[in-house]
Ligand code: HEM
């Protein structure tokens with residue numbers, strides 16, 4: 001079976017590649033640069049939700065969430081976030097706390113963190129997904145553009161109650 | 174004096190000690206794949222809301238089994254056979270130490286049994302990713318370490334054998350393309366094992382509660398993926414080796430350009446290393462700029478070597494068919510071999526891998542990752558690349574490799590339906606996953622009706638029912654393959670060894686090593 005991939009290559013294999021192969025390489029390089037260009041443009045033109053972060057501890061973050069809930073609470077586990085204020089969302093086995101009421105058209109920073117394992121709040125129908133990691137807080141900037149009630153569920157497997165881990169965001173006019 | 178087998182089709186030879194080791198690894202790999210497919214039945218039937226077979230704890234255990242058998246175990250055990258074969262038969266030499274090979278096998282199997290045992294006990298339903306601080310039985314982590322030590326031992330044997338072959342001059346010039354590919358895979362795996370040490374040493378201490386009381390989740394995830402995603406490139410490299418091997422076994426095809434293919438292999442070494450960063454696009458770490466360079470830019474370049482192989486392999490088939498008088502622009506496509514199991518699987522493998530690679534490039538793009546992260550897009554990517562791509566490629570290769578080793582394919586008439594059912598099944602499975610991803614269906618979720626939700630749940634059940642249909646087909650196809658493979662191996666080797674003694678007796682009868690002589694009469698090996 002001489003000359004196949006089972007054999008050492010024939011003499012002269014290291015010579016220049018045939019022109020069609022070289023052309024193909026240029027095409028591949030061009031498409032890669034094009035895609036990078038598209039992504040860079042989107043990043044530069046702020047089509048990307050900005051994120052911020054800080055180091056924390058489960059205790060410190062729980063404390064912040066408790067203060068936040070105390071200040072703006074409107075129901076047993078519901079908070080109406082005034083425009084301009086940051087919102088806090090605590091992830092733990094197995095719920096998101098508290099439920100948030102936001103106003104349409106206002107930019108909010110929602111801070112996520114977890115007190116136990118890693119969770120991943122996802123907003124149903126909106127497909128926006130950021131990680132909630134214990135010891136790290138992550139602030140996601142978003143502007144609600146649709147009114148309604150949105151289910152929050154967890155996208156990171158977090159144990160046997162994973163499918164029961166839920167929360168809620170309400171967007172009002 | 175030693176017993177040597179000669180394959181009349183290729184003229185390649187293999188000594189009995191290496192043969193035994195290769196067959197043992199191969200059968201073990203088939204068992205792992207069979208286990209993965211069995212678990213997949215339960216996984217697919219639970220994710221299809223029309224059935225939703227399992228309750229939460231059982232589902233997460235089944236999915237942990239599926240991920241570990243399919244990703245952690247099956248491909249690497251199969252690659253062990255490729256490494257052993259590429260450093261012996263293809264280099265016309267023997268193993269420097271079969272005992273070291275058996276040590277590798279023993280360690281790997283011991284580790285595997287520890288992992289599977291802890292999962293079966295119910296104390297390790299943490300998925301194959303086991304993100305700290307989820308806690309599993311400490312033996313679960315220890316099992317991973319022992320399994321990795323087994324693989325490392327095998328790689329040491331592979332490296333030593335390359336050196337020995339070079340020193341003995343059993344081949345001249347450069348390595349055969351497939352050995353070259355497996356050498357690249359070996360380097361990637363060793364790099365991955367460095368990540369494994371960083372991830373698992375602290376974690377196993379934490380699990381046993383010795384010295385370490387906390388492992389940072391982001392530290393674990395970074396080191397885990399610096400191992401884990403690099404290993405996916407081991408799988409891809411081995412898959413490409415299997416592609417070239419399949420074309421050679423079935424058609425006697427030759428690479429269209431050795432240089433082009435070798436460049437493509439070598440590029441994996443460079444583009445792969447920072448690739449783990451794409452697991453962090455939506456994690457609280459690094460700035461957008463760092464993530465963008467480390468994940469998006471690198472990820473886009475990563476597609477280049479795969480696209481090169483994806484061109485070179487079909488091109489070698491086309492060229493071979495043309496040289497046999499197949500004419501017209503698309504004649505080669507019509508004559509591809511749609512009635513031969515390995516060629517059907519090869520075609521599905523190339524196409525599904527391309528699709529999975531596309532999914533990966535999408536997911537590694539900063540803006541799109543925020544949308545697709547942790548939804549069904551990720552399993553779609555995995556089943557394109559690792560299942561549709563690598564697994565179907567390994568299956569195609571096996572249909573040539575088993576006869577090459579002297580085994581008769583048992584249940585031959587089931588091979589062709591098996592190939593089509595598996596290919597179509599995975600295509601449907603992946604379609605269901607993409608559809609689900611489009612609607613935002615989360616991955617690793619036992620109940621997507623979200624019982625007890627007090628907000629509207631999207632209308633997304635049908636996508637996952639389609640996934641169920643494709644899943645049952647794919648799992649049936651894989652189990653058929655595993656049955657054929659194991660039955661063929663268990664029926665025993667039909668080949669008689671010759672007793673040979675000289676150091677050069679593994680050279681091909683017709684060739685001086687390193688010198689490409691004579692014309693081959695290709696003999697299509699129809700399955
Ligand atoms: C035999 C047919 C197969 C079926 C029906 C199947 C089905 C599935 C499904 C439905 C999921 C998603 C589960 C979830 O996120 O809840 C999944 C996950 C996965 N599958 Fe498969 N699969 C099959 C074969 C394979 C093969 C051959 C491989 C790789 C060699 C593979 C590797 C994986 C991996 C790595 C995951 C991710 C597991 C995780 O999220 O922890 N599968 N599979």
Ligand SMILES: [Cu+2]
Nearest residue numbers: 119154158165
């Ligand atoms: Cu969770």
